Amino acid sequence: MEEAKGEVKHVLLAKFKDGLSEDEIEKLIKGYANLVNLIEPMKAFKWGKDVSIENLHQGFTHIFESTFESTEGIAEYIAHPAHVEFANIFLSKMEKVLVIDFKPTTVHL
Structure with a gap:
């Protein structure tokens, strides 16, 4: 992985297993969000559900974005x-997961 000083985003796309209740999913999301309070390098956390009209989500239903100061x-x-501990629980509830880390780049025209 390329060393990256400066802000780095950690993006996780998820499809929860069928049969999980909305309450169970909400509890998992709250557990994920709480990691920002427990792990110092994690600076921010956002999440959302797919709302695209393009239907290119490939089955992924949720997105989670965490912000870090570096790849380290x-x-x-x-x-x-x-x-x-959380990942062991969270991943056991997933049908599919995709994770990408990237350093945001702004295009100046």
Whole structure:
């Protein structure tokens, strides 16, 4: 992975397993959001549901975005015991997951 100083985004696309209730999904989302309070390198967390009219979501229904100051911060987050514990629970409830880390770039015209 390319070393990246400066803001890095960690994006997770998810499709929850069939049969999970909205309450169960809400509890998982709150658990994910709480990681920002437990893991210092995680600076921000946002999430949302797919609302696209293009129908190109490939089955993914939710998106989660976390902000870090560097790729090293993401590595620290991934190894943190609170993340490991939560990820084991969260991933067991997923039908599919896709994760991408990127450094945002602004295009100046």
